[in-house]
Amino acid sequence: MRVGRSTIYRAGMKVALNSVPSFMRNAFALDGAIAVALTILTQVEIGASHPSAHAALLLTLALAFRRRAPLAVAGLVAVAVAAQGLVANPPSVFGEYVAVTLAIYTVAADAPLWQAVIGGTAIVVAIVVHDLPSSEYGTAGGIASDLMTPIAFWAVGRAVRLALRRARAARAAAEQASEGSAELARRAVDDERRHIARELHDIVTHSLGVVVLQAQGGRRVLEQREPAVGEALDTIERSGRAALDEMRRLLGLIRDEGERSGLAPQPRLAQASELVRRVTEAGLPTALLVEGEPVVLEPGVELSAYRVVQEALTNSLKHARGGHAAVRIRYEPLELELEITNAGGRNGNPVGGAGRGLLGMRERVTFYGGTLEHGPSADGGFRVHASFPLRSPA
Numbered sequence: 001m002r003v004g005r006s007t008i009y010r011a012g013m014k015v016a017l018n019s020v021p022s023f024m025r026n027a028f029a030l031d032g033a034i035a036v037a038l039t040i041l042t043q044v045e046i047g048a049s050h051p052s053a054h055a056a057l058l059l060t061l062a063l064a065f066r067r068r069a070p071l072a073v074a075g076l077v078a079v080a081v082a083a084q085g086l087v088a089n090p091p092s093v094f095g096e097y098v099a100v101t102l103a104i105y106t107v108a109a110d111a112p113l114w115q116a117v118i119g120g121t122a123i124v125v126a127i128v129v130h131d132l133p134s135s136e137y138g139t140a141g142g143i144a145s146d147l148m149t150p151i152a153f154w155a156v157g158r159a160v161r162l163a164l165r166r167a168r169a170a171r172a173a174a175e176q177a178s179e180g181s182a183e184l185a186r187r188a189v190d191d192e193r194r195h196i197a198r199e200l201h202d203i204v205t206h207s208l209g210v211v212v213l214q215a216q217g218g219r220r221v222l223e224q225r226e227p228a229v230g231e232a233l234d235t236i237e238r239s240g241r242a243a244l245d246e247m248r249r250l251l252g253l254i255r256d257e258g259e260r261s262g263l264a265p266q267p268r269l270a271q272a273s274e275l276v277r278r279v280t281e282a283g284l285p286t287a288l289l290v291e292g293e294p295v296v297l298e299p300g301v302e303l304s305a306y307r308v309v310q311e312a313l314t315n316s317l318k319h320a321r322g323g324h325a326a327v328r329i330r331y332e333p334l335e336l337e338l339e340i341t342n343a344g345g346r347n348g349n350p351v352g353g354a355g356r357g358l359l360g361m362r363e364r365v366t367f368y369g370g371t372l373e374h375g376p377s378a379d380g381g382f383r384v385h386a387s388f389p390l391r392s393p394a
Contacts, residue, residue: 027067034102035064042095050091055083060099066106074107074119078126085130092134092146100127104150108157120154212240216369238298241368245300266299267306269329276327279313284342285324286313292331301388304364305338308372311357312340312384323381336388343381361386 039060046053059080066073077100084090100123107119124147131143219233276288297305309327316325325342358374361384365372370388377383 028064031066032064035061038063038095038099042093042099045093045095046091051087055080056091056096059096063099063102066103067110070107070111071115071119074103074123077103078119078122081123081126082129085126085133088133090130090134092131097149101150101153105153105157108154109160110157113158116154116158120151123150212237212244212367215240241298241300244367245303266303267310268302269297269305269309270294271306272309272327272329275310275313279317279325282317284313284317286316287324287326289326289328290331291328294331295390297336297388297390298368301336301368301390304368305336305386305388307364308338308361308384308386309340311361315357316340316342316382319382332390334390336390338384338386338388340384341377341381343377343379358384 039057042056042060043053046056050056059077062073062076062080081096081100104120104123107123108116111119127146127150128143131146134142215233215237219230219237222229222233273288276286279286309329313325313327319342323343325340328337328339330337330339361374362372365386365388368388370386373383373385375383
């Protein structure tokens with residue numbers, strides 16, 4: 001199995017961090033340890049009796065806060081270095097020099113530009129003040145050599161800051177590009193899924209629909225003369241309808257994959273009362289009347305009847321707001337009747353804006369051998385009437 005370089009790098013960094021003592025993984029604890037070490041080294045080099053020992057103590061101990069307050073630490077270091085220039089023969093020791101270099105690097109790397117300039121300038125001026133009374137570094141050449149390393153580390157600090165900023169920007173751009181690529185891939189998959197769904201709808205469902213209609217026509221012609229043939233055609237018709245219902249459900253899943261609605265139970269005509277309640281709450285008072293004894297319907301008829309009521313009420317809500325509506329469901333021995341009417345409102349006739357909805361209702365009703373009528377009613381509203389033949393319960 002191939003292992004990418006990034007995986008090896010992350011594993012190596014994890015091992016390296018685990019090998020570091022836990023207290024050193026904390027930046028503040030690490031800075032504190034460095035400050036204490038430089039303090040001990042500097043005090044040993046200068047000597048506790050030296051007049052500038054207290055200033056050196058401030059200089060090195062301040063490093064514990066160098067990453068928390070880089071400008072403040074740079075200011076304290078500058079004050080301590082300049083204060084040492086007030087005594088005769090100011091000290092120039094290794095521990096102190098390392099502390100000054102570390103302070104000027106930190107303010108350049110961790111602070112904004114204006115703070116980095118102020119902190120760096122303060123330390124440079126303090127070094128000049130420190131070196132002027134020195135017999136060893138008081139010359140121009142001595143001061144220049146003493147300033148060379150701190151100034152170089154200030155420049156290195158700024159370069160590191162800019163490099164880290166560019167790296168973060170590049171990483172953010174890469175992550176954004178990756179998200180964009182994933183989104184494009186998802187859209188391509190969705191487009192292909194919808195294309196497949198359209199192909200299946202145009203080819204398979206059309207062919208199944210022809211089989212169902214042919215079986216329905218043959219059964220009506222032959223069921224009286226050839227009962228056995230009529231029974232077989234009835235079975236073919238029922239199986240074809242069931243296959244079409246399943247195909248439509250699967251096409252819905254393909255089109256809306258990932259949505260919970262694709263897996264929700266199919267609505268039933270008994271839920272028409274919930275439709276009426278929602279339409280009433282939306283501003284169109286609607287009454288529901290159920291006549292006859294409800295019977296168990298074929299799943300396809302059940303769903304189609306519910307959708308007819310739903311679409312008719314939706315149209316009424318759009319075009320008859322301010323009026324009222326009524327839904328009548330009537331169970332006959334061999335027929336299911338639906339009547340949805342509305343009246344009043346600013347526009348009781350939804351024909352102009354509901355052509356596609358009415359076409360969908362007609363397709364559903366016709367597929368199950370029913371009839372659909374719609375048009376203006378006598379009271380100036382609109383009426384939708386649908387009937388479904390009922391042969392036997394599912």
